[in-house]
Structures are given as C-alpha cells and as structure tokens.
Amino acid sequence: MAPKFGTSGLRGLVTELTPDLVADYVHAFLTIVDCDTLFVGRDLRPSSPDIAASVTDAALQAGVDVVDCGALGTPALALTSMGAGGAAIMVTGSHIPADRNGLKFYLPGGEVSKTDEAAINAAFATRARRTPPVPGKSGKAPGAEATYVARYVDAFGPGALKGLRLGVYRHSSVARDTMQNIFAALGADTVPLAHSETFIPVDTEAVDPHTRGQLAQWCADHGLDAVASTDGDADRPMLTDANGQVVPGDVLGVLTARLLKARHVVTPVSSNDMVRRLPEFGAVTLTRIGSPFVIAGMQEAGNVDVVGFEANGGFLLGFTAQLTGPLAPLPTRDCMLPILAPLVAAKQAGLTLADLVAGLPPCFTAADRLQEIDRDKAAHFLSGLIDDPDRRAAFFAGFGPIAGTDLTDGLRVDFSTGEVVHLRPSGNAPEFRIYAQAGSAARAQEVMQNARAAVAGVLS
Known part of the structure; x- marks a missing residue:
C-alpha cells in the first residue's frame, strides 16, 4: 500500500x-x-x-x-x-x-x-x-526536553507526587527518560520497567492481554501506586492503578479536565459517555475522531476554558490553567498532562487512583482493533451496514434492539440496553477499530470481543 x-x-x-x-x-x-x-x-x-x-x-x-x-x-x-x-x-x-x-x-x-x-x-x-x-x-x-520537563514541574510544584511509587514501562517510548525525569522532579520514587532496545509497537488504546498481565504483576512485585507509559512518540498516555488495571484514556481525560476546572470539553464521538453526565462541564462538543477535528471544535468554542481529549488519552489544553503555578495552553495531543493530573487529583483527595475512578459515573469502555485488513473490503462492509437497515439489524441481532445510530465518524450503534458498539476503519493504517460501552468493565469487554469476532468473521 x-x-x-x-x-x-x-x-x-x-x-x-x-x-x-x-x-x-x-x-x-x-x-x-x-x-x-x-x-x-x-x-x-x-x-x-x-x-x-x-x-x-x-x-x-x-x-x-x-x-x-x-x-x-x-x-x-x-x-x-x-x-x-x-x-x-x-x-x-x-x-x-x-x-x-x-x-x-x-x-x-x-x-x-x-x-x-x-x-x-x-x-x-x-x-x-x-x-x-x-x-x-x-x-x-539540546534544551528541548528540559523545557518540557520544566513545564510540568512549574505547574504542579516539586512535591506534587511525593510519597508515590511509580513504575515507568519504558519499552521503546521516546519519552521513557522524560517521564522518569518529570516524576522524580515532582517527588515520586520511580521504578524503571522493561526497557527495550528493540522497537515495540505499544497501542495505549488497545493494550493486549499479555501486557495487561505484566502491568498487574509489576504492581504486585514492586508495590507500585501506578504504572505509566506512552505510545512510541509519546502523544498518547497509558496509566494503571495500583492493581495494574489500565485506566482508559478518555477517563484520564475526564479526570484531567476536572482538575483543570475546564468549562467546555471537546472530544470525539468514540469517547466515554460519562463526560456528558458530569455537571461541572458547561458544554461538551462531540467530533469526528482525530486531533484536527478536536482542535477545530476547540477553536469554535471561542474564548472559554476549553480542553480537548481523545479516547486514546491524548489531551489538548486550550487555556492557561491555574494549578500550583500556571500551565500555558498546548493545543496538541500530550501524554504527560493526563498522566500527572489524575495522580495529583487522587493524592490531593487522599484517595487511590482506583477510588478516584470509581467515583465517576458508571460508564465503561473497551476498544480493540483488527490489523492488516483489506481496506477496500472493510469500507464496503461498513458502508453496507450504514446504508442498509436490514443488513445492520441482522449483523447486530445478537446485541439487542437498536435504539439509534450516529454517523459522525464510522458507525456508532446505541442499543436499547444502553450499550454501544462503534465501528470505524483507521484513516491511515490497515486497521479496523472496534469500540464498546456498557455498565460494567467486564460487560464492555464482552461486548467489544463479541463485536470484534463478528467483524473478523466478515473481514478475515
């Protein structure tokens, strides 16, 4: 291709x-x-x-x-x-x-x-x-990394993470040293994990079962409060709680927006619906998937305290936030802010990260992808579901009655049960994304796996 x-x-x-x-x-x-x-x-x-x-x-x-x-x-x-x-x-x-x-x-x-x-x-x-x-x-x-480190030390303060023991899943993230430098400067004790000289393609939005098992084991073995990591170029975060459970990127986005006291949130239609259930956000704008669409939505929001985030966790700050010090806007996907803000928020509240997450509205997501697909076949399959209601009803028959659809980006199907399946081909890779939402983490994972299997049966 x-x-x-x-x-x-x-x-x-x-x-x-x-x-x-x-x-x-x-x-x-x-x-x-x-x-x-x-x-x-x-x-x-x-x-x-x-x-x-x-x-x-x-x-x-x-x-x-x-x-x-x-x-x-x-x-x-x-x-x-x-x-x-x-x-x-x-x-x-x-x-x-x-x-x-x-x-x-x-x-x-x-x-x-x-x-x-x-x-x-x-x-x-x-x-x-x-x-x-x-x-x-x-x-x-030579000072580019130091400028980025100082951005967060100045904003959160040198002792913001004091007392926390944080694992850094280094793999081949280009920011593996940067993460450790920021955590250490904020007072945390860091434990480097799984450094690799071979490139490892870590997708923070679809963490594989083996890696999830490693994360849980590292937390248990090292007594960690969390494990942090990023994708290869460090614009997407990955953060676990003390049990090694990955906190989804859009949940990190919600927690970060709350700590920053954002009034307007812009996020893609694939993000967790909990953002629309929290009263502290005065407005929520849903967009197509991709940071250019989020940025456009932030610009249309005007001169307000606006932030954007994606389901992958990449966070965009559109105003000067006041923390221990000021945090200037950075209107591009960032990994560190949505890692640091939830950890700081939990510490300030005297809670574990898991308890902080548990206090959010009970809406859970799961995501995965099919790789090396035939993109033409995938496009034909999805257009068929979009254009033909009978084909759509037959394909989703096992998921329950369809309550509504959203074509903002791909095909999002809302079921009468309150559950959601969202299908979308990648715009720049031979991949097909599958998202799901449900009332529990286990059920969201089950719905996603069922949807993935159904899509694979057509595209494989």
Whole structure:
C-alpha cells in the first residue's frame, strides 16, 4: 500500500518512504508554511534517523534553517517549535509496527488542520518547491526536553507526587527518560520497567492481554501506586492503578479536565459517555475522531476554558490553567498532562487512583482493533451496514434492539440496553477499530470481543 497522508500525517511502509518521497512531502509542507525555521524530532524506530536526515536535507535545500531536536516526544517537539515560532516535523509511526513509519507536521501555531492537509496534498501533487536564494543552516536544540520537563514541574510544584511509587514501562517510548525525569522532579520514587532496545509497537488504546498481565504483576512485585507509559512518540498516555488495571484514556481525560476546572470539553464521538453526565462541564462538543477535528471544535468554542481529549488519552489544553503555578495552553495531543493530573487529583483527595475512578459515573469502555485488513473490503462492509437497515439489524441481532445510530465518524450503534458498539476503519493504517460501552468493565469487554469476532468473521 502506498504511503498515505491523512489526519495523523504521512504513514507508510519504511521501504516506500524513500528519500525522494519524503523530500516531496517536506517541500509540499514548506510551501504552505510562512516560516523559515523547521524543528525536527524523531522516535526510536530503527528507520527514524535516516528519514529524519532526509527531512533535514530537503528543508535545507528549500532554504529553511533546521533545528535538530533528536529523539524527543512529539508534544515536547511541538512545545519547543511553537515557543520559538517555528514549524516542526516529527518522524514517527506512533503505535504501528516498526516496518512502518511516518511524518507528523506542525505549523508555528500547532497541528495542521484538515484545510492545511488538503493544501499539503495539493502541493505534493504538483511537486511544489520553494526556490530559495541560499540553502538553510542547521543547528541543534539540546534544551528541548528540559523545557518540557520544566513545564510540568512549574505547574504542579516539586512535591506534587511525593510519597508515590511509580513504575515507568519504558519499552521503546521516546519519552521513557522524560517521564522518569518529570516524576522524580515532582517527588515520586520511580521504578524503571522493561526497557527495550528493540522497537515495540505499544497501542495505549488497545493494550493486549499479555501486557495487561505484566502491568498487574509489576504492581504486585514492586508495590507500585501506578504504572505509566506512552505510545512510541509519546502523544498518547497509558496509566494503571495500583492493581495494574489500565485506566482508559478518555477517563484520564475526564479526570484531567476536572482538575483543570475546564468549562467546555471537546472530544470525539468514540469517547466515554460519562463526560456528558458530569455537571461541572458547561458544554461538551462531540467530533469526528482525530486531533484536527478536536482542535477545530476547540477553536469554535471561542474564548472559554476549553480542553480537548481523545479516547486514546491524548489531551489538548486550550487555556492557561491555574494549578500550583500556571500551565500555558498546548493545543496538541500530550501524554504527560493526563498522566500527572489524575495522580495529583487522587493524592490531593487522599484517595487511590482506583477510588478516584470509581467515583465517576458508571460508564465503561473497551476498544480493540483488527490489523492488516483489506481496506477496500472493510469500507464496503461498513458502508453496507450504514446504508442498509436490514443488513445492520441482522449483523447486530445478537446485541439487542437498536435504539439509534450516529454517523459522525464510522458507525456508532446505541442499543436499547444502553450499550454501544462503534465501528470505524483507521484513516491511515490497515486497521479496523472496534469500540464498546456498557455498565460494567467486564460487560464492555464482552461486548467489544463479541463485536470484534463478528467483524473478523466478515473481514478475515
């Protein structure tokens, strides 16, 4: 499959991300950016250094100065580039396997919008080029990680996590050292876990059973209050309670929004419905899945205390929040804020993280994915369910009577039982996502597994 440019940037097989193709997309991006400095970061995939070098070469040829940030989390890169008024490109394939990689693009004001995406695609189609009088110059940004660490130490205060014992599931997260540095600076005792020099594609939205077992065992073996981790490029969080139970990303989002005293929440239609059941949020806007849609919803909310989050936990802050110190806006998916805020909120309340979560409305979600699917077959299958009520009723017959559907993104089906199944193909990977909601965690998992099996029976 040819590399595809979509909501999360460019992604494709490493073998197809040739220097020429990368250069064409870099030039296309730079033709729509009113900026003469590009910050470049990368994750820990084996292919990322070479692709980053291709990005740098193309930008220099376009007359743009390049600041090499090295191996750095995506939100830390965005914080640095936006603070300097520069654009950025992150070399990462996020959570997908190491045989794939990609590019994420950032304007000086933040993530690219769907309009920007269309402009980049149009420029790529014509192989647009800047025509500079002289090549750009290259340099480095050794303080980028320190700036990101200081952001959270200044906001929460040095003793915010004092007394907590936190495991850091390091795997191949590019932010594994950053996480430990932030936790330590906030007073926590940290325990490094499962460091890997081989890239491991951790999907924080669909944690596999083996990893869930490891998390529980680590908590028991080391007496941990929580285990924290991220996906490969650190824009999605993973956090467990002291029993090793993963707290879903959209629940982390709710807890974070509460601590920040947000008044307006923007989140995709796939997120946990509990966000609409909490009275402290004055308004909730549901969007299509993808941070550009969340950002657009935040912008439409106007000048209010607005935040956004996705079901994967990536959190976007749209106003200056007042904690121990001020926390400036960062309108891009971030992993650390939705890890830190729930831990701090629990500590301030004198509760365990599990007890804090238990105090939320009883609405539970589960998610999984089918990988290496035939995307055309998946599209035909889903359109059939959307367009044909009889086919839809037959497919979901085992789940109960259908009470309603939502086509904001894919197909969300609400049943008369109050349970939900949401089906959606990935926009930039050969994957099919399955989401479920129910009144208990066990039932949500059961509904999701039943839906996954039914979809697999069609697509396999």
